[in-house]
Each structure stands twice: as structure tokens, then as C-alpha cells.
Amino acid sequence: MQxxxxxxxxxxxxxxxxxxxxxxxxSLKIRDKESIQPERxxxxxxxxxxxxxxxxxxPKPDVSALTFGKYFTDHMLKVFYYESLGGWQAPEITPFExxxxxxxxxxxxxxxxxxxxxxxxxxxxxxxxxxxxELNMExxxxxxxxxxxxxxxxNELIKCLNxxxxxxxxxxxxxxxxxxxxxxxxIGIDPxxxxxASDSALLYVILCxxxxxxxNSSKEVGVSLLADPRYTRAWPGGCGDRxxxxxxxxxxxxxxxxxxxGLQQVxxxxxxxxxxxxxxxxxxxxxxxxxxxxxxxxxPPLNGxxxxxxxxxxxxxxxxxxxxxxxxxxxxxxxxxxxxxxENRLLELFGAGTACxxxxxxxxxYAGQGxxxxxxxxPEPIYKMFLKCLSDIQYGYxxxxxxxxxxx
Amino acid sequence: MQxxxxxxxxxxxxxxxxxxxxxxxxSLKIRDKESIQPERxxxxxxxxxxxxxxxxxxPKPDVSALTFGKYFTDHMLKVFYYESLGGWQAPEITPFExxxxxxxxxxxxxxxxxxxxxxxxxxxxxxxxxxxxELNMExxxxxxxxxxxxxxxxNELIKCLNxxxxxxxxxxxxxxxxxxxxxxxxIGIDPxxxxxASDSALLYVILCxxxxxxxNSSKEVGVSLLADPRYTRAWPGGCGDRxxxxxxxxxxxxxxxxxxxGLQQVxxxxxxxxxxxxxxxxxxxxxxxxxxxxxxxxxPPLNGxxxxxxxxxxxxxxxxxxxxxxxxxxxxxxxxxxxxxxENRLLELFGAGTACxxxxxxxxxYAGQGxxxxxxxxPEPIYKMFLKCLSDIQYGYxxxxxxxxxxx
Numbered sequence: 001m002q003x004x005x006x007x008x009x010x011x012x013x014x015x016x017x018x019x020x021x022x023x024x025x026x027s028l029k030i031r032d033k034e035s036i037q038p039e040r041x042x043x044x045x046x047x048x049x050x051x052x053x054x055x056x057x058x059p060k061p062d063v064s065a066l067t068f069g070k071y072f073t074d075h076m077l078k079v080f081y082y083e084s085l086g087g088w089q090a091p092e093i094t095p096f097e098x099x100x101x102x103x104x105x106x107x108x109x110x111x112x113x114x115x116x117x118x119x120x121x122x123x124x125x126x127x128x129x130x131x132x133x134e135l136n137m138e139x140x141x142x143x144x145x146x147x148x149x150x151x152x153x154x155n156e157l158i159k160c161l162n163x164x165x166x167x168x169x170x171x172x173x174x175x176x177x178x179x180x181x182x183x184x185x186x187i188g189i190d191p192x193x194x195x196x197a198s199d200s201a202l203l204y205v206i207l208c209x210x211x212x213x214x215x216n217s218s219k220e221v222g223v224s225l226l227a228d229p230r231y232t233r234a235w236p237g238g239c240g241d242r243x244x245x246x247x248x249x250x251x252x253x254x255x256x257x258x259x260x261x262g263l264q265q266v267x268x269x270x271x272x273x274x275x276x277x278x279x280x281x282x283x284x285x286x287x288x289x290x291x292x293x294x295x296x297x298x299x300p301p302l303n304g305x306x307x308x309x310x311x312x313x314x315x316x317x318x319x320x321x322x323x324x325x326x327x328x329x330x331x332x333x334x335x336x337x338x339x340x341x342x343e344n345r346l347l348e349l350f351g352a353g354t355a356c357x358x359x360x361x362x363x364x365x366y367a368g369q370g371x372x373x374x375x376x377x378x379p380e381p382i383y384k385m386f387l388k389c390l391s392d393i394q395y396g397y398x399x400x401x402x403x404x405x406x407x408x
Numbered sequence: 409m410q411x412x413x414x415x416x417x418x419x420x421x422x423x424x425x426x427x428x429x430x431x432x433x434x435s436l437k438i439r440d441k442e443s444i445q446p447e448r449x450x451x452x453x454x455x456x457x458x459x460x461x462x463x464x465x466x467p468k469p470d471v472s473a474l475t476f477g478k479y480f481t482d483h484m485l486k487v488f489y490y491e492s493l494g495g496w497q498a499p500e501i502t503p504f505e506x507x508x509x510x511x512x513x514x515x516x517x518x519x520x521x522x523x524x525x526x527x528x529x530x531x532x533x534x535x536x537x538x539x540x541x542e543l544n545m546e547x548x549x550x551x552x553x554x555x556x557x558x559x560x561x562x563n564e565l566i567k568c569l570n571x572x573x574x575x576x577x578x579x580x581x582x583x584x585x586x587x588x589x590x591x592x593x594x595i596g597i598d599p600x601x602x603x604x605a606s607d608s609a610l611l612y613v614i615l616c617x618x619x620x621x622x623x624n625s626s627k628e629v630g631v632s633l634l635a636d637p638r639y640t641r642a643w644p645g646g647c648g649d650r651x652x653x654x655x656x657x658x659x660x661x662x663x664x665x666x667x668x669x670g671l672q673q674v675x676x677x678x679x680x681x682x683x684x685x686x687x688x689x690x691x692x693x694x695x696x697x698x699x700x701x702x703x704x705x706x707x708p709p710l711n712g713x714x715x716x717x718x719x720x721x722x723x724x725x726x727x728x729x730x731x732x733x734x735x736x737x738x739x740x741x742x743x744x745x746x747x748x749x750x751e752n753r754l755l756e757l758f759g760a761g762t763a764c765x766x767x768x769x770x771x772x773x774y775a776g777q778g779x780x781x782x783x784x785x786x787p788e789p790i791y792k793m794f795l796k797c798l799s800d801i802q803y804g805y806x807x808x809x810x811x812x813x814x815x816x
Contacts, residue, residue, distance in 0.1 A: 068602050070600050098509060101506060104591075108507075109653055110653050111652075112660065113517065146661050185517060187516055193616065206511050208601065230645055231645045237639045237640035245657070248518035248603050248654075249555055
């Protein structure tokens with residue numbers, strides 16, 4: 001009881017601070033020497049809607065049967081871009097339907113593609129909210145620049161998204177274990193072979209009601225990881241900090257190797273000193289007792305090798321606001337993890353991302369050596385506190401929070 | 409006259425050797441711990457053909473107007489793979505048509521895709537030949553393994569390809585400056601979000617008559633390159649030695665930077681010592697006078713960072729067979745290139761690839777410094793000899809060469 005009471009007190013204090021403080025929501029601070037051109041954008045005021053016919057409407061799956069990314073709603077958003085027609089065309093909401101692509105479309109050969117992941121939550125007050133969508137828009141535009149694809153005004157896409165979600169609102173699950181995953185995608189569709197920027201593109205958004213990301217785990221079990229120094233996800237001078245499709249295909253083979261060993265995700269290492277960079281599709285956090293005996297939350301810095309996650313950004317902001325422990329962005333190496341385990345100073349490791357929210361890590365297979373991570377054995381783990389904080393904002397336990405944008 | 413005569417003599421000697429020697433054509437020697445499963449393949453004997461209706465036939469472009477990858481022939485080959493239906497389905501030749509894909513298809517989000525590039529040539533005897541297709545099949549299968557896509561029996565695909573080319577044979581240009589580019593593509597089409605191997609796939613092949621790859625250059629001018637150490641194409645533990653779509657998207661932004669500086673291609677460097685790895689979509693070769701005053705042909709080794717090119721393999725084999733100069737596979741650094749230029753020991757730099765064949769390099773912008781490369785000033789450049797040798801095999805100037813497979 002004492003534990004629960006204290007946690008609630010901590011949470012309420014935190015939430016009050018959150019209510020007052022909006023300065024974190026500004027930007028992921030992704031640098032790019034080219035700039036986004038918001039003035040060359042499609043406009044939400046041009047949005048047209050073609051509703052699905054009654055016979056096209058799909059049955060909604062049972063909330064308990066939801067797996068990640070399998071069921072889709074009845075409508076989708078599409079915006080075409082043709083350089084020769086002056087750029088972005090009018091956005092349209094249509095019934096969910098297959099895409100028709102030229103066999104030479106650049107997306108199919110040279111991976112000219114990028115995506116985003118966001119979620120809409122049905123709150124306890126019945127209102128639907130999206131979590132910090134402006135950060136996803138910013139990241140989507142920086143991915144577009146790196147891919148030679150056109151940029152747009154993020155606010156215009158958010159307005160179109162609102163309309164789409166509002167049309168398919170019955171698909172937002174009535175459950176706090178579930179949400180509506182939003183997948184904006186931008187692909188190059190020029191019908192010509194040859195590695196070059198695409199003069200035509202399609203931005204589309206599909207929605208799917210989702211449960212938990214990991215099939216065989218619950219938040220109470222913890223994720224097991226394969227850390228194999230032979231594989232590298234990203235490298236300096238590459239695109240590891242952009243949400244481009246090309247960052248994912250190379251991981252599938254390694255992910256399968258992990259699965260064959262009974263492990264759930266890959267812990268991506270980098271460099272001669274085996275730095276921890278990301279875990280599967282998540283950013284990674286470590287909570288430990290530092291040299292001075294203080295509790296410290298640490299995550300790798302945005303050095304170009306890791307994705308600037310929205311959940312990562314939110315956890316750092318919450319942690320710094322709380323002032324209960326030190327918060328740092330710095331390099332973490334496998335040697336350090338190993339030493340902290342031996343010295344009983346490692347408290348928690350967890351992953352953070354939109355799809356998985358906050359996932360505790362319980363085991364690492366590091367080049368054949370099994371490392372037990374005591375995340376689940378902490379009496380009051382901070383990963384749970386973060387999960388609860390984010391949930392409370394997302395599901396409307398606190399109202400009018402600047403991070404939760406209500407759908408009209 | 410003397411020069412021409414000598415060149416012809418060299419060429420004839422070389423061709424005689426080529427005729428007798430088949431031992432090079434075995435393999436690109438790409439290693440992978442997983443093996444290709446040729447027994448789990450589609451069969452060319454199951455191939456069905458649906459011909460285009462007369463009104464669907466496209467006019468053939470003028471040979472002089474051909475640019476790379478813009479025009480496509482009247483038919484295409486498709487083979488679907490569905491894990492749940494036992495794997496590969498029967499291959500089919502259909503009219504050239506758009507692909508219909510689910511918006512969640514893995515190829516559109518996670519770049520689950522790979523391709524190959526081959527060419528068919530119309531010889532002086534009217535026969536159509538493909539150049540060493542078995543090497544492309546081998547590489548395509550190793551790319552498939554790394555992408556979590558299904559493998560197949562390369563000979564079965566070659567037989568299907570023969571039929572496709574035979575149906576569209578009027579599209580093979582009647583010109584030695586042109587050829588029919590063959591683009592086999594394999595994409596993951598599972599209609600589910602989530603980064604994972606795809607249980608369904610589509611292998612398809614499209615054909616396009618092509619002229620030269622570079623718009624603004626001819627073989628007599630030479631290619632200009634941007635070498636910027638800030639960008640890296642591939643790295644150890646990655647997929648730089650597989651022809652996966654994910655290797656190309658990250659290059660487009662850098663390629664555009666080169667174009668803005670008036671340069672045609674990117675010279676990809678790697679590591680603290682700025683090793684030369686690839687040039688645009690080609691392998692790179694250097695011809696120089698070594699420390700002992702010998703002429704030496706050198707190209708970077710197959711260390712995982714570069715694509716095992718079919719043209720690269722062929723040039724090495726030809727060079728070794730000739731025994732007129734030393735041939736080595738070893739690291740080349742920008743410091744070495746710089747020093748060789750200063751000491752007047754650099755003779756030639758050239759790129760080699762299926763699309764571009766052999767392309768002399770005349771200029772490198774290396775971190776702002778302009779390096780003039782004297783490739784075009786050599787009285788008897790070896791790049792021209794290689795280009796001629798390959799041409800003579802491809803266009804049937806020598807008959808029954810083991811590297812040139814005639815279409816039935």
C-alpha cells in the first residue's frame with residue numbers, strides 16, 4: 001500500500017508540473033542544412049473525401065485479438081506529388097484500397113521511402129487524442145530531405161489526419177491496452193530506372209488498431225535481446241537518424257537470428273567499444289547508480305547513429321522535470337553494462353518507442369554470454385512510472401495537456 | 409596505324425585465350441552461412457504466357473533517343489511466393505502492367521526489396537546473347553537471404569528470362585551502342601506492418617532498351633566525381649555487398665549534392681584513411697606504375713563493403729589472363745591516389761558496371777580540392793581495351809564464348 005500511495009503522489013506531482021510546462025514540445029532538434037519548405041505544401045482546405053460504400057466497411061476485430069499492424073481501418077489519406085504538375089496535389093480521403101504502382105517505381109528498386117509512427121488514444125472522457133504529432137511531422141520532413149522526396153507543412157498533414165481519424169473514429173479501440181496506430185508513408189513513384197531523386201511521390205496514411213507490439217511478451221516479462229558485435233545498424237555519414245525504409249531491411253536477417261535463439265529483439269552495437277545504440281525499433285535507456293552513488297538515467301546521444309524518438313524525447317523531458325535523479329545523454333558501452341551488473345549498480349534497462357511505448361529488458365545474449373538484467377526486480381522501477389505518466393497523458397487522465405492533441 | 413594494329417593483335421590473342429578458358433565463369437564467390445535452396449524453386453516448365461493484345465503494344469523508341477530506364481517492353485515476368493500456399497507459384501509472362509500492392513506491403517515501409525541488372529545484346533550475327541547471367545542469379549539469391557526473402561534456382565529464372573526476351577526480341581536494339589537492360593526485382597509483399605521477414609513475395613522482371621547510362625557524358629569525355637569523406641555508403645556488419653534497395657536510397661541526397669557542383673557521380677570513401685570503395689553504381693579500378701616501375705591494375709577487395717560486380721569479375725579475369733600487367737585486389741586510399749598523381753604514376757581510373765560497362769574517370773573533387781585524372785590522355789588506355797573486349801564478347805564478334813549465353 002505504501003508503495004502504491006507513494007507512486008501516486010509522485011505521479012500527481014509530476015502531472016501538475018507537466019500541466020504547467022510546455023517548453024519541451026518545441027522540436028526534436030534534428031539538424032539539416034537543407035530546410036523544409038512549408039510554403040510548398042498541400043493544403044488541408046483542399047481535402048476531398050470519398051467515403052467507403054456500406055458493403056466496403058470491414059468488421060472491427062475484437063480488442064483482445066489485436067496484434068500489431070494486421071487490421072486496417074476503412075479509409076486512408078492520399079496526397080500525390082508531381083514535379084511537372086507544380087508539386088503537391090489536393091489531398092484526398094478514400095476507401096482503404098490497394099495502391100497501383102508502375103513496376104519501375106523508384107520505391108520498389110532503390111528504397112525511396114520513409115515513414116512515421118504515431119498513435120491516437122481514446123481517453124477516459126471519450127475524446128480521441130494524438131501524442132505530440134508535430135514532432136513526427138518534423139522528423140518526417142527531415143527524412144524526406146535525406147531521401148530526395150518533397151517536404152510539406154506538418155500542420156496541414158495533422159489537419160488532414162484529424163479528419164481521417166474522425167471519419168474512422170469507431171476504429172479507435174475502447175481500451176487502455178490498445179490504440180489506433182497511424183502510419184504516414186512517403187514513397188517515390190517515378191516510373192523510371194536509374195538511381196536518382198524521384199520527381200513524383202505519394203504520401204499516404206493508413207490506420208490500424210493495435211495491441212502490444214511483441215507477440216510473446218507482456219510488460220511484466222521483459223524483453224530478451226541479442227547483442228552481436230558483428231552487425232551494425234547505422235554508422236557516421238549514413239542515415240541512421242532518419243526514419244527511412246532503408247534502415248529496416250538490413251535488420252530483418254539479424255532479427256531472425258535473434259528469434260532462432262529464442263530472443264525477441266536485437267540490441268544494436270556500434271564501434272570498437274561496442275556502444276549501445278538502439279534496441280530493435282526502440283531507443284534504449286539505462287537507469288543505474290553512478291560513481292557518486294546517485295541514481296542516474298542515461299540514454300545514447302543524438303549523434304547521427306540513432307533515431308530521435310518522440311518517446312525518447314518525452315522520457316528525457318519527464319525525467320529532467322522530476323528532478324528525482326540525474327538525467328544524461330551520453331555513450332553507453334557493453335563494458336560499462338557488464339561492470340555495472342557485476343557491481344550490482346545496474347537497476348534497469350528499457351526500450352522506448354511509439355509502437356512499444358516502454359519495454360523493460362530482462363536479458364542480453366552478448367556474443368554468447370548471457371547477461372541477466374534486474375529491471376523487473378526493482379521495487380519501484382522507473383520504467384513503470386514513465387509508462388504510467390505517458391499513459392495518463394495519452395488516455396486523458398489529465399486534461400488539456402500540451403502533449404495530447406485532441407481530434408476535433 | 410601502328411597503334412591500331414597492335415591493339416587488334418592484342419585483342420585477337422586475348423580472345424583466343426578467352427575461347428579456350430571457361431574456368432572464370434564459375435562464381436562470384438559470395439559467402440553466406442545460409443545456403444540457397446535451389447530445390448525449393450519455381451520451375452520454368454510451369455511457365456504460362458499471356459500475350460499483350462495488339463492495341464497494348466507500344467511503339468519502339470528511336471535508338472538514338474534511348475536514355476537509361478525510361479522505355480519498357482510489351483511484356484514482363486512475374487512469380488509470386490506465398491509461404492502459406494507452399495512457396496513459389498507458377499511463373500507467368502503477362503503484358504507489361506502496373507503492380508497492385510497492399511498499402512502495408514513490407515517493400516513500401518521497410519525496403520524489403522532487391523534487384524539485379526543484366527543486359528541482352530543483339531550480335532553481329534543477329535543472335536541475342538545475355539552476359540554471364542548465372543553470376544547475377546547467384547548474387548540475387550545471396551541478396552534474398554540477407555533480406556529475409558525466398559531463394560530459387562537461378563537456372564530456372566534464366567530459362568524464364570530467355571522466353572521473355574524471346575517474346576520481346578524486337579525490343580533488343582539493332583545497335584552496338586545499345587542493348588536491352590534486364591531488371592529482375594524481388595519484393596516483400598506481406599500486407600502487415602511490423603519489421604519482420606515477409607511471408608509473401610513477388611519476383612518480377614522488366615526489360616528496357618537502353619543507351620548510355622550517363623546523360624551528359626560520353627565515353628570520350630570521362631566522368632567527374634565528388635569524393636566527400638563525410639558520407640559513407642557501406643560499413644562492416646552492413647549489407648554493402650548485396651544488391652538490396654536499401655543501399656541506394658541513402659546515396660540519392662549525396663548524388664544530388666554532386667550534381668549541384670556539376671559533378672556526375674559520387675566516389676564513396678570509407679574509413680579514417682579514406683579508402684576508395686565504389687563510384688556511383690560502379691566498381692572502381694586504378695591502373696598505375698607501381699614502386700617497381702611495373703604497370704599494375706588494382707581494385708578494392710571484396711571485403712563486404714563493395715558489390716561483387718559481374719563486370720568487375722570479368723575485368724579481373726581478362727586482366728589476369730592477359731599477363732601484360734600485374735593485377736591486384738587491395739585497398740586504395742585517397743592519399744595514394746594523390747601521391748601517384750604528384751609522381752606522375754597514376755595512369756587511369758575507371759568505373760565498371762553492367763549499366764555503364766567501363767567509364768573512364770577524368771576528375772575528382774576531393775573535399776574541395778580538384779584532382780585531374782589523366783585517364784583520357786593515355787595513348788593506349790586499358791579501359792578502352794576492356795570495353796572493346798567485353799563488347800566483342802557481348803555483340804558476338806567472337807562466337808560460342810562461354811560468357812555469352814545465346815537466347816533460344
